[in-house]
Amino acid sequence: MKRLAAALFFAVAAAGAPLLAESNVDQATAREVYAHIISLRTAAGHGETPAMVAYLADVLRQGGVPALDIATLEAGGATAMIVRLPGTEAARPILFSAHMDVVDALPEDWQRSPFTLIEEGGNFYGRGTMDNKAGVAALVATILRFKAERLQPARELLFAFVGDEETGMETTRAIATHPWVRDAEFAINTDAGGGLLDDATGKPLVYLVQGAEKTFATFDLAVTNPGGHSSRPRADNAIYQLAQALLKVQAHRFPVMSNDLTRAYLGAVGNAQSGPTGEALRAFAKDPNDAAAAAVLADSPEFAGTTRTTCVATLLSGGHAENALPQTAGAAINCRIFPGVAVDTVRRELEAAIADPDVTVTTRDSPTASPVSEMRPDVMAAIGRAVHEHYPGVAVVPYLESGGTDGKVYRTAGIPTFASSGLFSKPSQMFAHGLNERLPVQSFYQGLDHIYALAVDLGGAKPAAP
Numbered sequence: 267m268k269r270l271a272a273a274l275f276f277a278v279a280a281a282g283a284p285l286l287a288e289s290n291v292d293q294a295t296a297r298e299v300y301a302h303i304i305s306l307r308t309a310a311g312h313g314e315t316p317a318m319v320a321y322l323a324d325v326l327r328q329g330g331v332p333a334l335d336i337a338t339l340e341a342g343g344a345t346a347m348i349v350r351l352p353g354t355e356a357a358r359p360i361l362f363s364a365h366m367d368v369v370d371a372l373p374e375d376w377q378r379s380p381f382t383l384i385e386e387g388g389n390f391y392g393r394g395t396m397d398n399k400a401g402v403a404a405l406v407a408t409i410l411r412f413k414a415e416r417l418q419p420a421r422e423l424l425f426a427f428v429g430d431e432e433t434g435m436e437t438t439r440a441i442a443t444h445p446w447v448r449d450a451e452f453a454i455n456t457d458a459g460g461g462l463l464d465d466a467t468g469k470p471l472v473y474l475v476q477g478a479e480k481t482f483a484t485f486d487l488a489v490t491n492p493g494g495h496s497s498r499p500r501a502d503n504a505i506y507q508l509a510q511a512l513l514k515v516q517a518h519r520f521p522v523m524s525n526d527l528t529r530a531y532l533g534a535v536g537n538a539q540s541g542p543t544g545e546a547l548r549a550f551a552k553d554p555n556d557a558a559a560a561a562v563l564a565d566s567p568e569f570a571g572t573t574r575t576t577c578v579a580t581l582l583s584g585g586h587a588e589n590a591l592p593q594t595a596g597a598a599i600n601c602r603i604f605p606g607v608a609v610d611t612v613r614r615e616l617e618a619a620i621a622d623p624d625v626t627v628t629t630r631d632s633p634t635a636s637p638v639s640e641m642r643p644d645v646m647a648a649i650g651r652a653v654h655e656h657y658p659g660v661a662v663v664p665y666l667e668s669g670g671t672d673g674k675v676y677r678t679a680g681i682p683t684f685a686s687s688g689l690f691s692k693p694s695q696m697f698a699h700g701l702n703e704r705l706p707v708q709s710f711y712q713g714l715d716h717i718y719a720l721a722v723d724l725g726g727a728k729p730a731a732p
């Protein structure tokens with residue numbers, strides 16, 4: 267990476283532009299911030315988000331951010347922070363977001379300490395290296411660079427540091443409705459979106475921008491029965507009844523769906539793929555009514571979720587003793603609902619598929635459905651320019667998220683959100699939430715460049731008047 271930075275430095279210096287001249291210094295600072303925040307165990311229950319906010323606010327103040335441009339918030343037992351870089355024009359602000367919290371990691375299960383940044387074999391290891399402390403470091407590095415280079419954005423830039431993305435997303439809700447943020451024109455989320463490298467060759471395949479998320483919803487199936495002594499079986503039995511309901515859920519297929527975003531995504535992925543799957547992807551992108559193509563994709567764990575709502579049994583319970591007829595039996599059905607479909611529509615469709623009035627279907631918690639963020643040509647073009655700095659020519663396409671981020675909170679609050687981390691990785695190297703999480707060292711530094719380039723480009727930044 268050093269070589270790349272040096273090359274960049276000379277190229278830019280030769281062109282007479284001073285903007286990237288401090289690039290090596292910025293990298294060292296960003297790495298130092300990254301190492302410090304990895305050492306903080308910001309998992310739910312450990313109470314470390316206030317310490318992280320205090321540390322980051324201190325770094326930013328030392329870098330020239332006035333205290334009045336830093337706001338801290340508390341919600342849901344976590345602390346969050348918003349930082350602003352005021353614009354020279356009266357235009358709606360642009361929000362950049364990253365989350366400081368992590369899924370917990372048990373040190374005894376890891377090969378290396380999860381709370382120490384370790385650089386080894388071209389990777390950074392540690393909890394949060396990928397999800398999402400590289401994003402936090404990129405936001406901090408961007409703010410520091412704006413200050414060091416005396417850059418001023420035309421439109422106000424806001425930087426959100428979320429405290430509880432992995433759990434309640436209460437701080438995200440507080441950020442989305444904060445007076446600085448609520449009028450933001452759109453948001454760039456660093457927590458998703460990125461480039462795929464070929465597992466075998468390391469060649470860049472495609473760069474994905476998250477523009478929508480499926481709704482995460484769980485439905486509880488329950489059957490009750492008077493029960494009795496197991497030596498006197500009755501005709502009806504809660505466990506058998508539930509088992510039959512589950513087989514009907516297993517057999518049920520939700521209708522095939524598509525929108526501009528999924529067609530663009532499936533078509534682009536299809537163009538990069540050979541064989542019957544590639545053929546089906548291209549055919550479906552052209553004509554989503556192509557039933558044969560949809561059937562091929564329905565059997566692919568990778569693409570089924572992009573073509574319809576999916577539901578699957580994930581938990582099971584029932585009975586209370588080995589010698590008693592079960593009085594209850596229950597199962598959890600976890601669904602990933604296609605954007606635009608109401609949660610209750612899916613609940614009723616499950617009820618209809620089960621077709622047994624003794625099996626109740628209830629919605630767990632209160633799932634958040636979020637709208638699709640229509641792709642903006644200006645944002646996609648800026649992301650393309652930033653990506654092509656390191657990977658010229660790679661296709662930049664939108665995708666529908668089957669997992670989940672707090673982008674849905676911003677979208678629901680009326681702020682269109684595009685997730686773009688600038689990080690490239692191999693699918694086999696994805697260890698977010700799992701053991702031995704890591705990020706290629708080169709990706710970390712490219713991620714810094716990515717967020718900085720987007721902030722300069724989308725914010726219309728210019729050197730401050732002397």
Ligand SMILES: [Zn+2]
Binds near residue numbers: 431
């Ligand atoms: Zn995340």
